[in-house]
Amino acid sequence: MSTIDTNFQQTGESIRLLARSGKFHTPTITSAPGFVQANLIVLPSRLAPDFRQFCARNSVPCPLLAETPIGIFDRLKSHIPGLTGQQIAGDLDLRSDFPRYMIYDNGRLTKSHVANIEREWTGDHVGFLIGCSFSFDAALTKAGLPPAHTLWGRNVPMYRTRVPLCPAGVFKNSTYIVSMRPYRRKDIEKVRDITRPYLITHGEPIDWGWDAVERLGISNIATPEYGDAPVAPDGTELVQGFGEGDETLEPVFFGCGVTPQEAIQRAGLEGRVFAHAPGHMIVLDIKDSDITRDN
Structure with a gap:
């Protein structure tokens, strides 16, 4: 477990500093609620x-928040209208502020869940921050619709x-990665309404319902390619047929910032x-209210 005092005031900066010091190394699911999280x-x-063009053409799974100048790891250039890089994250080190990292060599994963990339970063690297759906989990929770993974x-x-x-340049022949949160059928429209304003953190779901599993081409909902196996809100295994009518529990699928890692491998x-290691995000200084738009 991470060494973190749950009683102190969590902010984007405080979580980054804990990760940088090696005291925080687990998924950031419920870290600093209300602060925007990002993929790397x-x-x-x-x-x-x-890659910049790839994000522009695939803005739902790959919403681009910011990037660094070449070789720079502690300063951002914003892609969010009305916000500067300094506002997005002030005290910043992309080499160590994520709890865990993945390293790919020639398109193949060679190191998984490493503590930092300080020795690997070179003067030729450019860092990109991509929006993360964890950013709207707090809003769902506040509305009485906590995602099952946060409950457990x-x-x-x-x-x-x-x-x-x-496709864009070298990035071609790739497909969406999606994250999933189960909800009762009667709550799905509310979930859509809540997440819709979060355009730069994937926005509303791209599909939902048990028939969406086949429609999206997901091979087995019980065994995701990334993250943990899904559970129902009561902590039991997520299976089809839980509940009846509008109370039926159904999977709801969102765009996911792990998509670029799939594109790199393809x-x-x-x-x-x-x-970043899937689920191990950077927490920024901006808040949900800084990035959401009216419906």
């Missing part, structure tokens, strides 16, 4: 233009789909690429 992709500079201290389940992404990129 770090690429050789020659790949940055293609689990990582959100994430699945590979067959939904194609728009593209077989030459060189060393870094990413």
Whole structure:
């Protein structure tokens, strides 16, 4: 478990500093509620233009929040209108402020859940921050609709789909990764309404219902490619047929910021690429109210 005092005031900066010091190394599911969280992709500079275009063409699973200048790990250039990089995160070190990292060499995962990437970062790398759906979990909880994974201290389940992404340069032949939260059928419209304003953290679900499992091409809902196996709100295994009528529990699928890691593997990129470990996000200084838009 992470060494963290739950009584102190959690902010984006306080969580980053704990991760940087090695005292926080677990998923950030319920960390600093109300503060925006983000995914990470770090690429050789020659790949940055293609990745920037890839995000622009696939803004639901890959909403681009900010990037760094070449070789810089402690300063951001904002992609969020009306916000500066300094406002997004002031005291920042992308090499150590995520609780855990993944390292890819030539498109293949070579190191998983490493503590930091300080020795691996070079003067040619560019870091990108991508919006994360954890950012609206607090809003769902506040509305009386807490996601099941937050109730049980689990990582959100994430699945590979067959939904194609728009290609951009070297990034092609890839598909969506989606995260899943189960909800009663009668609550799904409310879930959509709550998450819809979070456009730069994936927004409302892309599909829902048990028939969506086949529609999205998910091979087995019980065994996600990333994260923990799904559970119902009561902590039991999520299975089809729980409840009746409007009380039926159904899977609800959202765009997911692990999608770029899938794209990196599909593209077989030459060189060393870094990413966050799924579920282990950076927590920023901005809050939900800074990024949400009216319906």
